Amino acid sequence: MSSLLTRLQDALGPGFEVERELGGGGMSHTFVALETALGRRIVVKLLPSWMGTPVSVERFRREIQFAARLAHPHIVPLLSVGEVDGLPFYTMPFVKGESLRATLTREKRLPFSDTVRVLRDVAAALAHAHAEGVVHRDIKPDNVIVSGGVAVVTDFGVAKARDNAAVPSNGDQGPAWVTSVGMALGTFAYMSPEQATGAPDLDHRADLYSFGCMAYELLSGHVPFAPNNLQKVLEAHVHQPPVPIETLREDVPAALAELVMRCLEKKPADRPQNADEVLAALDEMTTPTGAMPVLRPASSGRRWLWVGAIAALAAVGAVYALTKGADGGTAPFVLGATVQVSAEPELELDAAISPDGRFVAYAAGVFGRLRIYVRQVEGGGRVALSDALPGSHRGPAWSPDGARLAFTGPDGIYVVSALGGAIDRAVAEPGRTLITPAWSPDGNALVYADERGIWTRAVSGGEPQQLVAARAAHSPVFSPDGRWVAYVDENATYIGDVGNIAPSAIAIVPAAGGESRQLTAATHMHASPRWTPDGRSLLLVADLGGVRDIYQLALTPDLTPQGEPTRLSTGLGAYSVSLTADASRMAYSILRLRSNVWVAPLSRDGPTPSSAARQFTTGAQVIEAMDVSDDGRWLLYDSNRLGNQDIFKQSLEGGEPVPLTRESADDFGPTFSPDGREIAFYSVRNGTRDLFVMDADGRNLRQVTAGDGQDYFPDWAPDGQQLAFSGTAPQAAREVFTVARNADGLWGEPVQRTFSGTRTAAYQRWSPDGRWIAWADRDGVALLDLSVPSTPDGVGLRIVGGRGEGAVRSVAWGRGAQEVYYLTADPTRGNAIRAVSVGGGASRLVMRLDGAGWVQRIQRFAVDDRRVFFSLADDEADVWVMALERGPR
Structure with a gap:
């Protein structure tokens, strides 16, 4: 050393x-x-x-x-x-990559498309720095690094720091020719005339001259004035016009040659007056109607798919241009080309396109261990931004200037430079799970959600302001004028469980606080609202047609919906959408959800190996909850195999599934009555989650509960005359209720049985002897003794406490009443089914589900004397970008 x-x-x-x-x-x-x-x-x-x-x-x-x-x-x-x-x-x-100097040493000069791409990146960097009052003063190929197809500028501010710090001593003052301390001979090849003469009033236009020198070299392979004699080079910068670039490379497009030569004007007033002007000129060159379309670079190990408008229309359906109609409303978009940005064999979610449309940020990995990445749309490798932070990270959101990204991580919201570097925690909420952050239009505030509702907070600090009090709201986003926040009301597990298909509505609330109002019905899933730049419509994801597609909701000036959302795609499977600042591009994640029922034998001699499980149902479907009839002949489950979620039963001896419901709204969580003659389930067909009962053949439907609350997962009592379910009053946590019917078959009013506060009592199951109701909350598994009256200070017997084995996802009883089975999901420890005695004590491992798919979506599993039934997910998600074009007026 x-x-x-x-x-x-x-x-x-x-x-x-x-x-x-x-x-x-x-x-x-x-x-x-x-x-x-x-x-x-x-x-x-x-x-x-x-x-x-x-x-x-x-x-x-x-x-x-x-x-x-x-x-x-x-x-x-x-x-x-x-x-x-x-x-x-x-x-x-x-930064892993290669300097432009190294590239030029090898290649001598660059292709036009690569040159324009690099110059545009450098111009964008200069525009930002100049707006902040920082002049680089040493722009040259040595200070530009190309990493993953993206050019980044290094050493900003260093030249001025060197100059101002220079106080040479008599004994060690460096080379006599140094006028700007530390500049080597090669740097003089890029020096502006005002730098060469030592002008004291140096400004940002000096950088544009150096930029022109670098562009000249990228195109021709030569700097404007060869640095073989220092004094002559300095004089040439001040007095001598450079040889026109087109004489050195005849095929340089005229617009590009003109821009380069303007940057090399001797007088600062004759050059472009700011980097934004240069950026605009370069952007014009890269448009389809400009002088020079950009060549999309190939990426090692990946094939980039550009699909024309006709192919895109065939894939995603007919759509129209965003333009003001004769009635003052907005017409739908027309799709242009599409490109797949990511294709790794893992989940790639939460696609967020940068305001200028050149980068996409997203979360990638496996559930519970996701990280934030950035990738250039046109190709190149991805850049990890959050590897240094523990936990799982979601929801990247670009700041309006494209310089920073906010995302969620352990106990808060974090902000990082879009290039990477130090990660700052902008919002700290220990013990709470924050989701779906978004920036205000001025970049000074963040809006986000947690289990209490929607909040906004200044990036600089201060106390958060609650805009909406709602247990399951999420995905807030500011309107372009900053006056409103659109958000999703209900189904926050769409984010947490990655694609949960429960219903939700789009709503808006004043950004300054006030009353919120819904813009869509809550009979279907609505998610990922994004304002168009004019604030006159929202793009969103919905399953109104059975499959998650992109819709556009037109709004009047007072933000009243102009009819129902217009469907823009058919069968796309979108999970979320994101728009550029001018709505010329849209990034979206395509999520393909698949989960089927598996069955494994139960053993009293030790855990059942996961290799003993076999898949029972097949097909591209999502199954969340299931039940087995007491006689062991039938499996009952919900599935979206026909479009939306319906109830099916299937013989355990084989055969085709039989649909029992065919509503346009979703039906979930079916369970057999003890005698097998009835089926209870919950549905959103009335706009809220309500309980229903029907005969086992799907006939004679009767509604059990109604009202403004949400009622989930009914379970029969052994007498067949009562149901236990988890329910909520508006804005309240879930609790366990029971409801009974009289001799005339009429169902009465529900009775609250647990008083868990904020722990969310759920997944309740009635014991075969009728004495207990087992249920799960965030603290584990508890038993409710029905022989003891329910009181607010008596919430049951805790038999599994804490999360040492992972979060409890569901509970079940075997045919006896001595043990409670429960399912745990933990991204680091693995997933498992365990059993515990009603008297408490140590649990026993029934089966590990490691390596067989993640179980986050399991809402109910089933156990009989011989077998355990559960669903496993096999999901895929990739990131795409789509061009949005404006049609004729």
Whole structure:
């Protein structure tokens, strides 16, 4: 280890391990170090010894701290600043990739499409930095890194920090030709005339001149003025016009040649006046009607699928252009090309497209261990943003300027630069699960959901403000003018359970607080609302046609729905949608949900191996809950095999499933009466979850419960005259209720049996002897002794406590009343079915479900004397991007 490396290690301290030196000499020595606590690599740049005085270090520190405020996808952020023996250094993330200098050394010049893509990324970085008052002053190929097809600019603010820190001593002042301290000879090839003359009033237009020099080299393979003689190069920058780029490369498109030569004008007033102007010119070149369409790059190991408008229409149905109609409303969108952005063999969810449409952020992995990634739409590898954070991460949301991403993680909402780097917790809520964050249009506030409702909070801090009090609301998003928040009312498990198909409605609430109102009915699933830029319609995902598709809901100026949502796709299977700032592109996750019933034998001699399970039902369907008849002949379950969720029964000896309901609304959670002659279930056909009973052949339907509450999962008492269910009053937690019918067959009023508060009592099952009701909450499994009157201070006997074995998902009884079976789901420990005595004590393992699929969607499993029945999910999710075009007026 060199002396310099050793000294740097001592300065960084035990939290870092300096691994190697990338290069030395010139303006800096560059090292790679591992930040051990976060497991990430950083770059450390140490300035040479002739820069070192106490005064220079302090000035250097101030300038670097100012530049460290920059946060943009195309800027490598500065992380920290320090000193080693009086020599200043700064740190930044280690970016895997290749500098443009290395590329040019190998390729000499770049293709037009690659040049425009790189220049656009650099221009976007300059636009952001200049808006923040930071001028780079050293734009050159050496300071641009291409990683995964994305160009990022490094060393922002360093040149000014070097200049202002320079107080050379007589004995060690560096080369005599240095006028801007630390600049090597090659840098003079990109120096603006005002830099060459030492003008004191340097501004952002100097960067545009250097940008022009770099663009000139990317296209022609030569800098405007060859740096073989320092003085002549400086004079040429000030007085000599460069050779027109088209004379060196005749096929340069005229628009691109004109832009480059404008950037190389001697007078700052004759150049583009800001980087946004350059960016706009480059964007015009990359439009389908511009001078030069962009070539989509191939990506190693992946085939990118571009589908024309005709193919897209065939795949997702007929749709129309977003344009103001004659009635002042909005007409639907027309689809352009589509491209698959991700195709890894894992879940890839929560697609969020950047405001400019060039990047997509998403959550990927397995349930319970998801991470946030960013990927360029046009290709390239994905960049991990949240690997350093424990737990599972969801819901990435772009800030309006595209510089940052918010996402949810353990105990809060986190914010990270879109390029990666340090992760900050913007909202801390220990013990609560926060979901679906979104930014306000000005980027100053976040809106999000938890189990209490919808909240908004300033990014800078302060107390959160509750906008909606609702147990299962989620997916809030600000309107373009910031005055309203649209959100999903009900079915928060659509997020937590990844695609739960329970019904929900789209609602809006004033962003300043006030009364909310629903925009859609709650008879079907509605999710992922996104405002169009004019605020006159919402795009959303719904299953109104049986399959999750994209719909558009047109709104009047006072935000009243103009009829029912218009279906934009057919059979797409979308999970969520996201729009660019101008609605020219849409990102969406396609989620293919599949879960079927499996059966395994029960053993008293030890756990049943998972290899003993066999699949009973087949097909592309979702089954959530099931029951077995007391005679062991029939399996009863809910399934969406015919479109929406209906009730089916199937002989356990084989044969085809028999549909018992065929409603357009969803039916769930069926259970046989003890004599097998009736079936109870719950349905949303009346707009809320209500209990129903029908004959075992599907006839003679009777409604059991009604009202504003939500009633779930009925279970029969042994006498066949009572039902236990979990229910809620509006805005309340779920509790266990019972309801009985009289001799005339009329059902009475429900009686509340548990008083669990906020623990959510659910998945209740009546014991075969009628004495107990077993139920689960967030603390484990409890028994309700029906021989004891229900009181608010008597909630039952706890027989399984805590989450040491994983969260309890459901409970069941065998044919006896001595043991309660329960199912646990834990992403790290695995999934299992266990049994525990009604007297409590240690539980026994019945069966592990490891490696057979995740069980998060199981809402009810079934046990008889010989077998256990359960459903396993085999889901897939990928990310796509679709162009949205405006049709004729």
